[in-house]
Amino acid sequence: MGGSGSKVKGVWPFSGSGNGGDSVSDGSEQSVAPIKGSRNATPFVFTRRSSLYFDEDGDLAHEFYEETLVTKNGRKKSKLKRIHKNLIPQGIVKLDHPCIHVDFPVVLCEV
Structure with missing residues (x-):
């Protein structure tokens, strides 16, 4: 967790x-206060510290991606690009139990 x-x-x-x-005592030593x-x-x-992040829109998730269109050899292909900027950690979360x-x-x- x-x-x-x-x-x-x-x-x-x-x-x-x-x-x-961790120490082994033979009974002759006094215990530490x-x-x-x-x-x-x-x-x-x-x-606990949460592993979730808020994005610019206020959505909450572990990771954020944006879809980008890439043209390669005359073909259009969509790729997902992970967003690392402008994410705010959720912070400390109270556990239910x-x-x-x-x-x-x-x-x-x-x-």
């Missing part, structure tokens, strides 16, 4: 510790 993983390395936004869960605000993180995603974040570190269903 257009989402990607977190750019922050070593910090799980859904866990209570800031060590990322939780990062402020990480307990308020939710595993749900409510918005919340999704689970890709970095959520829990197995939800095991088969």
Whole structure:
């Protein structure tokens, strides 16, 4: 759905510790104090960046094409030319149903 993983390395936004869960501890070390605000993180995603664009007429689509007539060897042929200019991204879109974040570190269903 257009989402990607977190750019922050070593910090799980859904866990209570800031060590990322990657290190192996033998029980003699103290755990790192939780990062402020990480307990308020939710595993749900409510918005996403849209991959749709608006054109000059206000139409909404992934790609826009215009038909052009090409004359080659006395024959008229129509071709589609992709439009790249004057397109405005739709931006952030609210999801109808919340999704689970890709970095959520829990197995939800095991088969």
